[in-house]
Amino acid sequence: MNILTQKRKFSSILIFVMILTLFSGCSRPEDSSVESENADISAEEQNRLRSPEDQEKLDQDIQDGYLILVNKQNFLPEDYVPEDLEGLKYFAKDRTPDARFMKKVAADHFHEMVEAAQEEGIDIVSTTAYRSFAFQKNLYNHYVSTKGQEEADKVSARPGSSEHQTGLVADLSTSEINYINGSAFGNSAAGKWIAEHCWEYGFIVRYPDGMEEITGYTYEPWHVRYVGKIAAKEIFNEGITLEEYLEENNLGNSIQEVVKASKRGSDVDTDDSGNVNEADDADDDDSTTDIIYG
Numbered sequence: 001m002n003i004l005t006q007k008r009k010f011s012s013i014l015i016f017v018m019i020l021t022l023f024s025g026c027s028r029p030e031d032s033s034v035e036s037e038n039a040d041i042s043a044e045e046q047n048r049l050r051s052p053e054d055q056e057k058l059d060q061d062i063q064d065g066y067l068i069l070v071n072k073q074n075f076l077p078e079d080y081v082p083e084d085l086e087g088l089k090y091f092a093k094d095r096t097p098d099a100r101f102m103k104k105v106a107a108d109h110f111h112e113m114v115e116a117a118q119e120e121g122i123d124i125v126s127t128t129a130y131r132s133f134a135f136q137k138n139l140y141n142h143y144v145s146t147k148g149q150e151e152a153d154k155v156s157a158r159p160g161s162s163e164h165q166t167g168l169v170a171d172l173s174t175s176e177i178n179y180i181n182g183s184a185f186g187n188s189a190a191g192k193w194i195a196e197h198c199w200e201y202g203f204i205v206r207y208p209d210g211m212e213e214i215t216g217y218t219y220e221p222w223h224v225r226y227v228g229k230i231a232a233k234e235i236f237n238e239g240i241t242l243e244e245y246l247e248e249n250n251l252g253n254s255i256q257e258v259v260k261a262s263k264r265g266s267d268v269d270t271d272d273s274g275n276v277n278e279a280d281d282a283d284d285d286d287s288t289t290d291i292i293y294g
């Protein structure tokens, strides 16, 4: 009797252990596969959500060079001048006239954006858009000669590393802050409107708050970059930087292709003397350069 009870007990335990093994055996691979799916979901989901029409537009924008990455690691060559630079209609009049240009596609969307803001009683102008290599060089050299190279690197972009050379960028200001460049723009009605709506016109706020380690720049609410409407919408919705977006979509950097595709010389007379009062990206937030729109 005693042996029989023990056998029963043993059988019960054995069955229990088998059931346990069975369950844990089943559930583990399932859990890990769910985890690995989750890790990939954002890129996959991204592609799934993009309609064939949107994908086609994005592919075209990439081909047209609108997703070019220029930053402190990726320089444009000295002789790169964007094609089809077009004069802007809305600009701060006492800034250098050489910087009142954008590539046609960016200029057209910039005008559309500014006019939409105007309909809501908000005025927006560009203080600086296109900046030539020579302009960047003069500005950088000015800082090196007055502050030394170490300080110059903190406040001014090295020639070729300014995104302004792409012709896809504009620094913005508004009457509310007397047309100066600076962080005050972020709290102005124009700055708030831009943060909320610029993606609708294919622009992104290129240097978001807290992303300095990725972009190389502290928060610049006034610096907008044209990337095309599909990328702008996706970057805005995801709350990421251009660098992250390019990596997520395996787009890499297209500087070489964009430069190769651009055979054209300069149509814009660049001022070799430069304008040392014109602040560069890292030095835009400089209240001593009060610019009054005239």
Ligand SMILES: [Zn+2]
Pocket (backbone or CB within 6 Å): 164, 169, 170, 171, 223, 280, 281
């Ligand atoms: Zn800028």
